[in-house]
Amino acid sequence: MDIGSITATVTGLKTAGDIVKSLMESKALSEVSGAITELQSQLFSAQSNAISANAEQFAMIEEIRTLKEKVTKIKAWEREKDRYQLISPWQGAVVYALKDSMKGMEPPHWICANCYEDGEKRILTQQKKGSGFVKILCPKCGAWFDSIMRHSNGILFEYA
Numbered sequence: 001m002d003i004g005s006i007t008a009t010v011t012g013l014k015t016a017g018d019i020v021k022s023l024m025e026s027k028a029l030s031e032v033s034g035a036i037t038e039l040q041s042q043l044f045s046a047q048s049n050a051i052s053a054n055a056e057q058f059a060m061i062e063e064i065r066t067l068k069e070k071v072t073k074i075k076a077w078e079r080e081k082d083r084y085q086l087i088s089p090w091q092g093a094v095v096y097a098l099k100d101s102m103k104g105m106e107p108p109h110w111i112c113a114n115c116y117e118d119g120e121k122r123i124l125t126q127q128k129k130g131s132g133f134v135k136i137l138c139p140k141c142g143a144w145f146d147s148i149m150r151h152s153n154g155i156l157f158e159y160a
């Protein structure tokens with residue numbers, strides 16, 4: 001809630017309070033009727049200001065939450081991207097491969113160089129296109145390339 005909204009809301013409520021006070025002191029029906037109309041107007045105005053301020057506050061909270069998520073994602077990607085190195089498995093093909101020192105229990109795999117540059121990890125998949133031919137494909141951006149490859153018992157991307 002910004003200072004302008006707070007001031008407008010407080011001023012509106014104070015005016016409404018003043019009207020109620022004068023209403024209680026007043027005895028003439030016409031004065032009471034006019035005061036009630038003014039009171040309703042002030043309450044409506046104060047309510048509108050409060051609703052507007054709440055909407056602004058909600059928008060700011062949502063923006064902060066979104067920015068925190070982005071920072072967390074960027075930090076996670078900075079750690080993850082260091083696990084890969086750019087390689088050219090054959091002429092005309094460039095991918096990021098999991099570094100030997102980072103393999104651990106993970107099977108060897110490649111990730112898309114296009115998506116890597118956009119800050120995303122997308123594991124490349126392969127499609128068999130006949131005996132020995134394999135199409136390497138990114139499931140996100142659609143980047144692909146062909147090569148004559150041999151697929152042997154679960155070892156991905158072994159190529160001749």
Ligand SMILES: [Zn+2]
Nearest residue numbers: 112115138141
């Ligand atoms: Zn991609």
